[in-house]
Amino acid sequence: MSNVMNDERIPNNVNLSSDKRLQRALEAWQPNFLTWWRDMGPAEFQADDIYLRTAISASSDGWAHFDYVKMPDYRWGIFLADPVQNRTIGFGDHIGEPVWQEVPGEHRNALRRLIVTQGDTEPASVEQQRLLGLTAPSMYDMRNLFQVNVEEGRHLWAMVYLLHTYFGRDGREEAEALLQRRSGDADKPRILGAFNEPCTDWLSFFMFTFFTDRDGKFQLLALAESAFDPLSRTTRFMLTEEAHHMFVGETGVGRIVERTAQQMSEHKIERPDDARKLGLIDLQTIQRYLNLWYSLSLDLFGGEISSNAAHFFATGLKGRAKEEEYADHTALEGAYPMEVVRERRLVRDDIPLRNAMNEQVRDKYVVDCQRGVDKWNRMIESFGVPFRLTLPNRRFHRQIGLFSDLHFSPSGDLISDEAWQAQQGTWLPSESDKAYVRSLMKPAMPKPNEMAHWLAAPKQGIRGKPVDFEYVRR
């Protein structure tokens, strides 16, 4: 075994040390990954010691090992969740048959596409968040950002493992291409829209980790149902890490909301301008950022009516998130009532269940998002501020699917192009909103006990450490 590819440097539970094919593939890929990480990973913090969680085994105590580490030395590992004995396919036309340990030739291209699409989001988000470390509101937040970043890097490894192990030369080429595309690059953009949006301020980062990483959670849940067992096991393990990313998002937005509401209450102010005068992010601006990132993330679930999704479901490649919560796992009968657009009007239609797979997963996502929004509203309420954050209607500001050609208000009403032009500045972050939020981002390395003015301190630190622990050591 080569000295680069060993179990110590690359923690894994996939027998890397005896898998010559994987070693060979990783030997070529890993140096390019590190180059990519240096070029596109967190700017200017590569030499610092960061207090990070590393997965060093798949066991319950091994996946969360904490220590100081320089990010380029982070031990990106390859882990699969433990196999489920005698696992059978849980949905679709092959329900009840044993799951596949190899890729069936018939489904090779479709599976590769699914894995590449998922894999592409992982490095994309690292690229999107590359400059955020420079304006971190606290050392605690900076550390969380880097934690998310290295784990997205590990998620890339997880998808690359599948490509290398099961997709031969094509897989190696796709793994290489994952390092070539760049978020927001006009010539070689990342595959999905939301992953090309700039994410250069911390409000966006928290929105991203709340909404977009949550899309990731539901995609991973749907892939965890896959008949292709290695994909199922890989994604199940990724979900353990993803939970922390959403925690960062939920508490991040929550701390901003808390700070603003608390200050509004303390200073008895109501108008957004007054909040800004105090250096806070007004709730209206938070709502507009929410509208943006929620709608961008809704797009990631794909079209409302999708024959691709029906095909994935029928063939067992991709199920519905938490498939066990549904009664009927073949979904051959029954329909999904949906508002669709006919001749620029909304009408109700019954869509065959299998063609509405994306919408069913989106339903669960919406419920999950609402829970977080409710928490934030309880926080606002606790300070006696009358404002409430809301999730816009899912037709609002969509680029993908049935509603992408038309304009809808946040309440879901079909509106004219003119009405949209006139009002979109009140629904989505305007240039002045963005400029204002950017103005709050201070380019200075925070001291351990410093916390930016516009967000509340977290309730507790990481892994029992105090909030003002030196999470980043220069």
Added chain:
Amino acid sequence: MAAEQHHPPVRFDTHPDRYRHLALDFPPEYGGAVARLQIDIPEDGGLRPGYPLKLNSYDLGVDIEIADVTNRLRFEHPNVRALIITSAKDRIFCSGANIYMLGMSSHAFKVNFCKFTNETRFALEEMSEASGVHTLAALNGTASGGGYELAIACDEIVLVDDGSSAVSLPEAPLLGVLPGTGGLTRVVDKRKVRRDLADVFSTVAEGVRGKRALEWRLVDEAPAKGQFQSAIKRRVEAMVQRSKRRAFAPVILPALSPTRGDNRVDYKYVTVEVDVAKRTAALTVKAPSSDIPATLQQLIERGAAAWPIQAFRELDDALLDLRFNYPLVGTIAVKTSGDAKAVVAMDEMLTKQAENGLVCEVTLLIKRVLKRLDMTARSLFAIVDRGSCFAGSLFELALASDRIYMLDDTEAAEGEAPHIALSPMNDGPLPMANGLTRLQTRFLGDPLAARRAFELRAPIGTQEALAAGLVTFAPDDLDWDDEIRIAFEERASMSPDAMTGMEANLRFAGPETLETKVFGRLTAWQNWIFQRPNAVGGRGALTLYGKPERPEFDFART
């Protein structure tokens, strides 16, 4: 997985002693230079029960015998310079494929039957053109449908002018289908009948008789009954005169007698292994060094047992077996093993000795079998791995395949890595139906690439072969098993109809020939018509043939 669940498998091995439909003799007045084939089909002579073979109508069993005749005339009767095809029955030459047989057959069987018949017709033409066994159709009675198509595959046609004997292609007016063995194509392309006259001819069920048939170029001579025999004699003698056939010692073709087991067939040099569940087969041709003739003398001494004759006869039989008896096998792994150097040396000998009569026949045999492979409607993936022998003539098997996978064997010791080799046999003697070599066809867009391939020094290793465009994919040893497995699984999951059509379109780039027209245009149209309600629906013409009801057509044109 037999072709037709209720029928025994079709076998292609036969011998003149066992012919049931034809009588082969060598009339003494020509001193052994002429063979005569008399069609005499007993009504109960069908391959399967259920359709009496009236009026010298035929089924596959008859064509198996015609194919056998041509092979034996080539190898066993090197002195024969002309073949007369006639009928032993009065007033009827041959009325073509039996309609009831067609009505009872599955679509796949019809298509394969038609294809085999076409291949046999082209073999007749090639026998005249390349071997100097010229052919005369002596129509002592009516030749209709496939009967006229058999006649038109001969060099010359003499039709007795007796007031009733006619030539005809009644398929369109009578059955709502097409003459399926090249009739329409040969009428205008080979006999150069004017297209408007051909149109009339092909829509008049009773056909054309005597003088008019001659005027329309449908026959070459239409003598009265009294002059019929002398006309035959005159023409045949002229054929014998102009024949360029080169004599050689007869080579008797023994039965192949393979061992047939469960889902495998073992010939001496060819093996077929069928994987029923995966719908694939491995077709392997072995070329052991000790058996391959290096000199003309060795070839002559070994006769039919000589490797190229034996191996390619076996391959031919195996292909027909796969076509007819394993319809569910959709993808075939084409494999070889043996001594590449010996094959190349043999090829060089064959091209150097091309003037020799036996060498000529051996080369033509290889050419025909390779065309049969080109024409086999199964996905063909050539597998070039360690120990394989894709060299010269055997590399044509790879070139005939839809894809070529070559192992990039990084672990192999020097000299053991997979390799391929070209020989002069890749450069002309084994053309495809389009008249080009397989290399020319492969590199249609870059003719120089074909030439450059011959400058590569054998053995050509994997990376070199890949760079030269001689192979499709070159997975290395770590990827190999998975890549091959997935390629086959993926192929097996596709629509068999789409694959058949796609492959037939991709395999024959380049110019059109009579042959490509027959196999491409004619066959494709015929297969389409055979599926249409106007032919095979409840009120279709083929369905109602011989019944009192009239067919009802959907008159919409495409």
